[in-house]
Amino acid sequence: MEATSEARRRIDNAKGFLSNNAKKEDGIYYDKKYVKIAGHTAYTGILLALNELLGEKNKKTSRSVEWYQQELRSIDKSLLSRFATAYQILHIDMGYQGAKSAQLASLGLQQAEKIIDWVETRLTKTQLKNQ
Structure with a gap:
């Protein structure tokens, strides 16, 4: 589960950018x-x-936000909801618009961590099942 470890590292890096550089x-x-x-x-x-969870299927398909939403819709609707929230906050509000609210950033990072936790749990269960 190297991908989830790397995902967590990126969340930690994002927190570091905010706490060390964004001047709150x-x-x-x-x-x-x-x-x-x-x-x-x-x-x-x-x-x-998510790419670790969804694997290589549909590799030729462009992985747009709509693609992720479609894939997640068939897996877990609560995960889809978390993804929609994280996408809006992290990618659109913060990533493109530079939303300055620390409370908003905190919510986005919380959702990201919950998604990664969910994926890690699901991957662990799948690995145990396949052994």
Whole structure:
């Protein structure tokens, strides 16, 4: 489960960008550049974990957000909901728009961690089942 370890490392890196570089004051990050970097870093961590779960099927298909949503819809609707929230916060709000709310960033990172935990649990169960 190297992918989930790498995904967690990216979440930790995103937290580091926010705490060390984004200059938080009164619940607001002042350096938009590092908010954007943190958002993109955390979102790619989610994608790494999900790619491990979803495997190589449909390799020729472009892996757009819609592709991930379709795949997750058939697996677990609560996971789909978490993904939609993380996508909106980490990728769109933080990654592109540079949303400065520390509370919003915290929610996005929490959702990312829950997705990675879910994937790791699912992969562990699958491995145990196949042994």
